[in-house]
Amino acid sequence: MISAWLAQHWHVFVFTLKRLVSTPLTSLLSIIVIGIAFSLPAGIYILIDNLQSISGQTVSSPQISLFLKLDANQNDIEQIRQRLEENPQIRQFQFISKNAALHQLQKNSGSVDITSGLTHNPLPDAFIIDTNNSAPETLGQLQATIEDWPEIEHIQYDATWAERLSAILRLGHRLVLMLSVLLSTAIIAVMFNTIRLQILTKREEIEVSKLIGATNSFIQRPFLYFGALQGLFGGITALCIIALAIHATNNELMELAQLYTLNLHIRHLSINDNLSLLLFATWLGWLGARISVANHLWKIESK
Amino acid sequence: MINFKNVSKRFPDGHNVLDSIDLTIEAGEMVFITGHSGAGKSTLLRLIGAIERPTSGNISICGQNIAQLKPSALPLLRRKIGFIFQDHKLLFDRSAFDNVLLPLQISGFDHKLVAGRIRAALDKVGLLKKEKAFPITLSGGERQRLCIARAIVHRPTILIADEPTGNLDTAYAKDIMDMFNSFHQVGVTILIATHDASLLEKTKQRILQLNQGQLAA
Known part of the structure; x- marks a missing residue:
């Protein structure tokens, strides 16, 4: 019984x-339409996915740099260190003394010793802080807290950039969603029409089949x-289009990324994404x- | 097998095609239905085939009341019936073999297992050598016989033929009547609508006369 059903x-x-192959041009055209319609949102999705991975590289856990006043003494440093240790929002921190900073600067500047002319060390003591949470609100709150502490000269963090990027990514996600809905509707409309035409050409067969x-x-x-x-097949075409597009733009994107000193390697859709798309x-x-x-079959009543 | 009780059929234009028909046909009977064109022969056959529903009255076929039948049960009833259409209703996009295959496909048979049955049906109507031919290349008589092969291949209990010998010369008509007689002998219930007087003269079977939508005694 089941084998008959399967057969x-x-x-x-x-x-x-066979029917698809028997009208190759028509089939191919509608498959390509479907493929293009899918490749647009899927392509933008990949772009956003990759942007997110870049933003992950740079700002996933933004560091806050804390510069002390030049006249801060060992006692002040210990006090700040203790407060940092007590704050639950801080994952870890690192103290860089003014001497260590100067040493680092001398090492980095190579053969030209730009520090040799200095009469005293102009660099402040500093803490570099990693937070538990990278949300802009948390960072803002932390900044406000630290600002009230004594002997703090300057606090610096790059939340604005993170905020902008995440806003752009949110917009992108919304755009992908809108495009997907619109183009899915278009695909349904295309299929609706294709099948309508088929039903019309198979009218006789449908009529006779109903009769018997x-x-x-x-x-x-x-x-x-x-x-x-x-x-x-449209889905498979979309995957091919995306793969070709990535292949065609990969070099240019790499160059662009290098200009921003980012290590970019375009990620393709995962196997799960591919399967879900298909x-x-x-x-x-x-x-x-x-x-x-x-809509159309019930209109064909046997005569 | 087939039972009509006070059956009327009115067309949307108000014309009464069939008017208060009472009729019983026993299993294994062979019945001719005659009358001039427009007398309601085809409508009567279409009611039996559950292709149309009566405006009023009760029809039961194989013990099933048509009016109470769910739409989903209708296909199963139609599979018990072999219909030989006046206009053949062959499919011109496929071979004779594939035309005969259709009822078996519809009944859910695997098409590889039924080639023997299809060839037996084609053989019975003398078209075995034309199994690969397309209907367009067949003569009128051959198309009629192909239609018969398609109607009998799934071994229906009722065979309904609407003007099976119309437009055929007498030799062909005799062939076709011989086929119906052989189906009758193996117990198939057969209804034949015809206005062919020569068929009616020769037969010993029951003849129903339709006149303006009513059965004449």
């Missing part, structure tokens, strides 16, 4: 494939398979066909 489905599957005892699901099946298969494309094709069949 029937297999038969419809093969039959549908075909159930509705038997009549629908080839159309639903057709929609799902076109969706699937599944979604198949489902959309099926859905378009399903709506079309529901």
